[in-house]
Amino acid sequence: MDSIKGVKEPVESDVESFFSKAPPLKDCDKLFEKLKGFIDRVVRSSENGKPVRVVCVTSGGTTVPLEQRCVRYIDNFSSGNRGAASTEYFVKAGYAVIFLYRWGSCQPYCRYLPQDSFLDFFEIAEDSTIKGMCFCSMIILLMSESHDVVVKRSISEYRKAVEGGMLLKLPFTTIFEYLQILQMVALSMDCLKSLGMFYLAAAVSDFYVPWENMAKHKIQSAEGPLDMRLTQVPKMLSVMRKDWAPAAFCISFKLETDPDILLQKADTAMRKYGMHVVVANELATYKSEVTVVTRCGKTKVCSRAKDHDLEMELVDILVEQHSDYIKKFESGIK
Amino acid sequence: MDSIKGVKEPVESDVESFFSKAPPLKDCDKLFEKLKGFIDRVVRSSENGKPVRVVCVTSGGTTVPLEQRCVRYIDNFSSGNRGAASTEYFVKAGYAVIFLYRWGSCQPYCRYLPQDSFLDFFEIAEDSTIKGMCFCSMIILLMSESHDVVVKRSISEYRKAVEGGMLLKLPFTTIFEYLQILQMVALSMDCLKSLGMFYLAAAVSDFYVPWENMAKHKIQSAEGPLDMRLTQVPKMLSVMRKDWAPAAFCISFKLETDPDILLQKADTAMRKYGMHVVVANELATYKSEVTVVTRCGKTKVCSRAKDHDLEMELVDILVEQHSDYIKKFESGIK
Numbered sequence: 001m002d003s004i005k006g007v008k009e010p011v012e013s014d015v016e017s018f019f020s021k022a023p024p025l026k027d028c029d030k031l032f033e034k035l036k037g038f039i040d041r042v043v044r045s046s047e048n049g050k051p052v053r054v055v056c057v058t059s060g061g062t063t064v065p066l067e068q069r070c071v072r073y074i075d076n077f078s079s080g081n082r083g084a085a086s087t088e089y090f091v092k093a094g095y096a097v098i099f100l101y102r103w104g105s106c107q108p109y110c111r112y113l114p115q116d117s118f119l120d121f122f123e124i125a126e127d128s129t130i131k132g133m134c135f136c137s138m139i140i141l142l143m144s145e146s147h148d149v150v151v152k153r154s155i156s157e158y159r160k161a162v163e164g165g166m167l168l169k170l171p172f173t174t175i176f177e178y179l180q181i182l183q184m185v186a187l188s189m190d191c192l193k194s195l196g197m198f199y200l201a202a203a204v205s206d207f208y209v210p211w212e213n214m215a216k217h218k219i220q221s222a223e224g225p226l227d228m229r230l231t232q233v234p235k236m237l238s239v240m241r242k243d244w245a246p247a248a249f250c251i252s253f254k255l256e257t258d259p260d261i262l263l264q265k266a267d268t269a270m271r272k273y274g275m276h277v278v279v280a281n282e283l284a285t286y287k288s289e290v291t292v293v294t295r296c297g298k299t300k301v302c303s304r305a306k307d308h309d310l311e312m313e314l315v316d317i318l319v320e321q322h323s324d325y326i327k328k329f330e331s332g333i334k
Numbered sequence: 335m336d337s338i339k340g341v342k343e344p345v346e347s348d349v350e351s352f353f354s355k356a357p358p359l360k361d362c363d364k365l366f367e368k369l370k371g372f373i374d375r376v377v378r379s380s381e382n383g384k385p386v387r388v389v390c391v392t393s394g395g396t397t398v399p400l401e402q403r404c405v406r407y408i409d410n411f412s413s414g415n416r417g418a419a420s421t422e423y424f425v426k427a428g429y430a431v432i433f434l435y436r437w438g439s440c441q442p443y444c445r446y447l448p449q450d451s452f453l454d455f456f457e458i459a460e461d462s463t464i465k466g467m468c469f470c471s472m473i474i475l476l477m478s479e480s481h482d483v484v485v486k487r488s489i490s491e492y493r494k495a496v497e498g499g500m501l502l503k504l505p506f507t508t509i510f511e512y513l514q515i516l517q518m519v520a521l522s523m524d525c526l527k528s529l530g531m532f533y534l535a536a537a538v539s540d541f542y543v544p545w546e547n548m549a550k551h552k553i554q555s556a557e558g559p560l561d562m563r564l565t566q567v568p569k570m571l572s573v574m575r576k577d578w579a580p581a582a583f584c585i586s587f588k589l590e591t592d593p594d595i596l597l598q599k600a601d602t603a604m605r606k607y608g609m610h611v612v613v614a615n616e617l618a619t620y621k622s623e624v625t626v627v628t629r630c631g632k633t634k635v636c637s638r639a640k641d642h643d644l645e646m647e648l649v650d651i652l653v654e655q656h657s658d659y660i661k662k663f664e665s666g667i668k
Binding site for chain 2: 066067069070073074077104203216224230232255
């Protein structure tokens with residue numbers, strides 16, 4: 001569809017150096033098997049019917065360790081709500097979702113469960129042997145009736161998605177883990193060609209401390225102020241578009257606090273990294289308003305009420321654009 | 335008991351400047367009322383019988399915002415397990431506990447609940463109207479039978495602690511919130527004299543960016559590496575001992591990654607800030623081993639098995655030392 005003209009390529013050695021010097025990914029082989037199994041199942045089920053699309057949703061913020069034996073780290077603010085909500089709507093739209101999320105951030109189908117003080121919602125039933133249910137505990141979640149319906153629906157939808165092979169959850173914490181897993185996912189999804197989508201909602205650090213420059217032990221606080229120099233993280237978006245999964249449909253996010261520069265930065269990001277769509281959002285209003293930026297124009301998406309997820313409409317728009325992209329891709333217009 | 339000789343006093347203006355320039359604490363008045371109510375109830379119940387001791391347990395890590403409209407922040411690693419477990423043992427020992435914890439970190443009586451993927455443990459019961467229990471949801475936590483017993487006990491102990499007025503939970507996120515609330519708690523606990531205890535297990539940032547030096551908007555990543563200068567956080571431990579709650583029994587924690595400097599640093603901290611006890615732990619072994627450092631010597635506390643909380647023995651030792659301190663305080667030996 002669109003060529004990646006004008007992409008400022010990251011110096012190849014920066015990218016190579018980032019990966020070669022990163023601490024090795026734990027359980028790398030197991031992760032790869034899990035991922036391969038998930039994608040293979042999707043491909044097989046596609047052969048027997050309508051092609052199944054796969055989206056990799058990234059969600060939550062990455063951390064940047066400041067010490068090798070990590071006590072301190074820089075974190076990026078992100079609740080993970082956007083990614084979690086979007087995942088639910090992608091599953092509803094028939095997509096298989098690889099949910100690459102920050103450990104501890106919001107997860108799909110969990111958004112209506114009580115947060116933080118879970119214990120306040122539990123009640124122990126007196127009789128734990130009712131109707132042959134002695135196989136399980138009778139610890140019961142207390143909720144209002146309306147809330148109850150939502151939570152029950154969430155739990156059964158979650159079960160359906162996981163058991164139906166439509167949801168794979170992969171956690172990360174550091175920027176090193178995030179980019180290593182993202183690369184693995186992208187290379188594994190390359191076989192899906194235009195059926196693959198990347199929905200890159202994670203808040204990824206722009207700066208990091210290269211592993212070999214990092215203090216080995218906890219930084220001592222005895223002597224005056226602390227000066228730190230952070231290196232720029234190589235821009236992996238263009239590497240993804242060029243090398244990892246060139247045929248996939250790519251959506252990235254731009255979050256700014258200053259509305260005056262937001263849309264211009266979104267536009268630049270789209271052209272610079274060859275994104276098909278950039279979703280622009282402001283920190284102050286990100287829950288209630290985003291702007292979908294494409295080469296053809298800008299569309300504002302707003303939530304219509306307090307409890308209305310704007311992700312519902314956002315995912316609708318993106319699914320439609322993905323459909324167009326697939327059609328054009330298949331007819332050879334790139 | 336011990337005078338605070340040799341304390342390197344933080345320059346008063348550093349402390350004043352930290353508080354006067356910090357962003358104002360949200361819901362400050364409500365928080366104060368809650369705290370006052372809790373301590374008043376304890377004092378009243380003490381008047382009718384055995385004096386109730388109060389411990390403020392701090393737990394989890396503080397964040398340091400890098401931008402005023404915060405997207406990025408520095409965080410300190412801490413699961414909050416130590417503080418949460420210790421709180422349970424302090425309540426068991428008859429203490430009223432003010433649990434000052436990082437939002438989202440581990441909480442007392444929650445340690446045996448499943449983490450991260452809670453949904454995997456829920457089952458929806460078919461019949462939600464059994465035995466008049468239609469007032470509540472029939473969403474049931476699936477657990478093994480042995481696990482079940484522990485969770486049920488946790489839930490009922492939690493209820494008992496909260497309903498009996500023995501547990502008050504106050505959350506924080508940033509270093510500004512942490513120190514502002516700690517000051518408020520300490521000033522409110524001063525009336526308890528030697529019956530008050532501080533168990534400062536939170537991982538508190540040593541460095542911060544003063545609010546007025548902070549970037550107003552998200553730091554832009556366009557131009558090369560990022561240089562940051564962080565200011566030292568004034569050492570509030572000695573201010574607490576000297577001004578906020580001079581008669582309280584104070585325990586601080588020292589975490590290091592380098593075992594060679596750990597005990598020496600713990601000893602220095604004890605003398606420098608006038609702590610009664612410093613608990614020294616190493617990052618690599620903090621779950622299974624700590625050393626209790628006092629002016630009289632060092633005691634190693636180890637967990638005896640995988641599921642054995644070393645906090646049980648640690649709290650026992652500290653309660654005993656607190657009893658000695660109270661006796662000496664009451665007989666006028668300071």
